[in-house]
Amino acid sequence: MNNIYEVLSNKKIADKTFQMILKGDTSKISKPGQFLNIKIDDGFKYFLRRPISICTYKENEITIIYKILGKGTEVLAKKTFGDKLDILLPLGNGYTIKNKPEKQILIGGGVGVPPLYELAKKMYSQGITFDVVLGFNTKNDVFYEEEFRKYTNHIYIATMDGSYGYKGNVLDLIKGLGLKFDYYYSCGPERMLEALIKEKYDGQLSFEERMGCGFGACMGCSKKTVNSYKRICKDGPVLESWEVFIDE
Structure with a gap:
């Protein structure tokens, strides 16, 4: 599913590490461990999207956490409330929760x-x-x-x-x-x-x-x-x- 998501917040939570909350459709996310692919285009033409794990989600809201590791994530860290992002999600197969073993x-x-x-x-x-x-x-x-x-x-x-x-x-x-x-x-x-x-x-x-x-x-x-x-x-x-x- 390819959609436009709106940035609700984007704050630094550790060294070069940011938490971004996005507003958009979450109905297709089915498992923890799935990820999304963000198109980053802000004056620079980045050919490849950036894959980022989904940290947590609820109805119409997704939280991701990422670290500045290059030009793409530098651009992402500058996004502010109301900015729009082209995102492909949900991608991949996530974790399968086991009821057992106990420990x-x-x-x-x-x-x-x-x-x-x-x-x-x-x-x-x-x-x-x-x-x-x-x-x-x-x-x-x-x-x-x-x-x-x-x-x-x-x-x-x-x-x-x-x-x-x-x-x-x-x-x-x-x-x-x-x-x-x-x-x-x-x-x-x-x-x-x-x-x-x-x-x-x-x-x-x-x-x-x-x-x-x-x-x-x-x-x-x-x-x-x-x-x-x-x-x-x-x-x-x-x-x-x-x-x-x-x-x-």
Whole structure:
């Protein structure tokens, strides 16, 4: 679905990290973990849209969180109330919530944190208990800690420089604190996801990939799995841990 969405707010919530709330149709969004593709054209002609995870949504309102990483997101950060954006959504297959096993955990890294927020809300509404582990580079990068705390009794923060929470990455924290779980849902940098796979944990991973079309036509975001290649934009971005192939 390709529509024009209106910016309701666009505010900085961490270092180079912004939360944007958009007004528009949300009726087709079906799962946490889906994403949208934004056309950015503000004096510059950007050929490719920018894929951004849907953080949370309600009727006619979508929240996204993004980090300034280049010219496209620099333009996005300058958008203000009333500005219009051409958006393609919803894209991809999101997370599949499991009622069992009992001990579940959400693991997010950096700008991979946002799609886990809607997942946390959905799991909480279904009476599923879970822990949350979030990883960032520094204290200045941390966001949504208090928002997640509304839905879990146990949230843990790791920063690479140790300026806030546990020093190290999310896996360092999990091992260092001896956190136990039977199943996980994750999103973050590929190195983080590969580390989780190598540990043989059972769960779901949402991959962040550069994309061309965003709906599976160009094959530009294909990822090798144990049986075939899958398009992250169409068959993902969420994949089961058992099916992801990585070079040892």
